Structures are given as structure tokens and as C-alpha cells.
Amino acid sequence: MPTIFPREEKAEALFDKIAKDPRACKRLMDAFYEGVACDEDSGVEEERVLVDKQVFTNALFTAYKNKDLSAFLMAVCGNSMFDLLRNAFLIPLRFNDKGKENPILLSDEDGNFIESDIHIPESKKHMFKKLIEKNRYLAYGFLEQHSFKEDMSIQTIQNESHLGILVVQEMPEEVHEKLSDAQIYSGLWDSMMKLEDLLYNAFFYCGDFKGKYCVGVFLPFTHFEHNLEKNIEVSNSILYECIQKMLND
Structure with missing residues (x-):
């Protein structure tokens, strides 16, 4: 029987890196427990995914029959296997995954604002105008489960939605064309961990961006509007180091 989502190829190296890093293990465990479903009759008022008893049971049995861990996790904590990894900031988000724009660009490459239903406070527009450069965009990014x-x-389900600054750098073709997504995730590991050490709650993206394979960092204003220019410099430095490491490996 097919699994709910296609299995990621060659993910062992990535899993090995996570398993050997106590910080990563804690992030993953925390992401799991934050989403663990509570009984619909329990009266618990925390914002958790409520799962109907029959939905849970059917998902459990389906997961067993199909050897599908993601199906079970979705019933238990409202996240697939790779949702957990992304929401724990252990692997990057894909640009525009499954055809859904993420992050949503609110400015073009020249810094001109793009019409959108998303409200942009004037203070944020002013903040962005002072920082306009070629590889920077005003954007709206979010996590999913x-x-x-x-x-x-x-x-x-869309969660953790933010307005912020997206910084992007292009990845050389010789790197991404020969590697699977899981291998790229593994190669990006050190950069992602450094990013979360220095800029916790920044989103790391990779994948096709405007027809080119890119890596990017999204800095939500909520967390990074103070010292924003310095945070952008740190992001660019991490992206550059990341690309150089991938070229040399």
C-alpha cells in the first residue's frame, strides 16, 4: 500500500546527524509534544490538535498496515514526519512547496511593493525601504502542519505566520542537480544549526526560487526587527558559508 506522502530518498545521513545532536533531539521531541493530540472530552484548553477517536483509530490501523509513520504522527500530533523536522527548525522549508507560495513575496527584486491582500503596516514598509538591496524581499512566511x-x-493547517525580510542567495547548479532533497538537507545541517543558534526563529528555505535553485533566510519582524540590518548581515554570511561548504564537500 502507498504511504500518505512520498518517502524521502536517502534520508539516513540526515537522521544520523539529528540523532547524534542532543539539541536537535530536544527540538524534535519538543515539537512532537507541543502537537500531541488531547482527548476531545478531556477539557484541556491548550491549543492542540483535537482528533476524533475514530479518526485516531483508523489512522493508527492504516499506519500499521501501510508501514506509514507519517500517517500515525498526523493522528497523534497533527504533523507528518517532515512537518516535525521543519517545525523544529531541523530541516529547511521548500520554497513554494507543492505549488503553494511560501513565502509570499510582497516586493519585487527592485524593492517595489506588490499588491496583496496581506496588510503591511506603514512602519514595516518604511523599515524595508531603508534596507532595499538586490537579494532582499519583503515577504510573508509561514509554517504548515x-x-x-x-x-x-x-x-x-497554516501556523506561525509572519511578516518579515527574506534574504536569498543562488545555489550553483553543480550542487543541487546531483543530490536528493534529503542529501541537500544533510549538507545544509551545519548552516541551519548555526542559524538557529544565532538567529533562533529564523526560517531557512531552499529550492526553486524564480527559476533558480536558492537558499534563503526569512527574518520575521516579530523576532528580528531590532538590529535588523545586523541580522541580515548574519543571514547573508551563513548563506555564503553554506554554499561554499556544499561546493567543497
Whole structure:
């Protein structure tokens, strides 16, 4: 039987890196427990994913029959396997994953604002105008998680939505063309851990961006509007180091 989501190829190296790093293990465990479903009749008022008893049972049995860990995790904590890794900031988000724009660009490459239903406070527009450069965009980024509906279809839930600055650098073709996503994630590991050490709550992106394979850092204003220019410099430095490391490996 097919699994809910396609299995990532050659993920062993990535999993090995995570398993050997106590900080990464804690982040992953925390992400799991934050999403663990509570019983619909328990009266717990925390913002957790509520799962119907029959949905849980069907998902459990389906996961067992299909050897599908993501199906089980979606029933238990409202996240697929790779949702957990992304939401724990252990692997990058894909630019525009599955055809859904993320991050949503609110400015073009020249710094001109793009019309959108997303409200941009004047203070944030002013902040961005002072920082306009070629590889910087005003953007709206978010995390996602997946869970089951009552009819066992999959729903995508958007969370951790922020307005902020996206910094992007292009990855050389010789790097990304020969590697699977999981291998790229593994190669980006050191850069991601450094990013979260220095700029915790920054989003790390990779994938196709405007027709080119890129890596990027998204800095939510909520966390980084103070010392924003310095935070952008740190982001650019990490992206540059990341690309050089991938070229040399």
C-alpha cells in the first residue's frame, strides 16, 4: 500500500546527524509534544490538535498496515514526519512547496511593493525601504502542519505566520542537480544549526526560487526587527558559508 506522502530518498545521513545532536533531539521531541493530540472530552484548553477517536483509530490501523509513520504522527500530533523536522527548525522549508507560495513575496527584486491582500503596516514598509538591496524581499512566511479530517482526508493547517525580510542567495547548479532533497538537507545541517543558534526563529528555505535553485533566510519582524540590518548581515554570511561548504564537500 502507498504511504500518505512520498518517502524521502536517502534520508539516513540526515537522521544520523539529528540523532547524534542532543539539541536537535530536544527540538524534535519538543515539537512532537507541543502537537500531541488531547482527548476531545478531556477539557484541556491548550491549543492542540483535537482528533476524533475514530479518526485516531483508523489512522493508527492504516499506519500499521501501510508501514506509514507519517500517517500515525498526523493522528497523534497533527504533523507528518517532515512537518516535525521543519517545525523544529531541523530541516529547511521548500520554497513554494507543492505549488503553494511560501513565502509570499510582497516586493519585487527592485524593492517595489506588490499588491496583496496581506496588510503591511506603514512602519514595516518604511523599515524595508531603508534596507532595499538586490537579494532582499519583503515577504510573508509561514509554517504548515498536516492532519486528518473526520473523513480521513488530509488537511493542511497554516501556523506561525509572519511578516518579515527574506534574504536569498543562488545555489550553483553543480550542487543541487546531483543530490536528493534529503542529501541537500544533510549538507545544509551545519548552516541551519548555526542559524538557529544565532538567529533562533529564523526560517531557512531552499529550492526553486524564480527559476533558480536558492537558499534563503526569512527574518520575521516579530523576532528580528531590532538590529535588523545586523541580522541580515548574519543571514547573508551563513548563506555564503553554506554554499561554499556544499561546493567543497
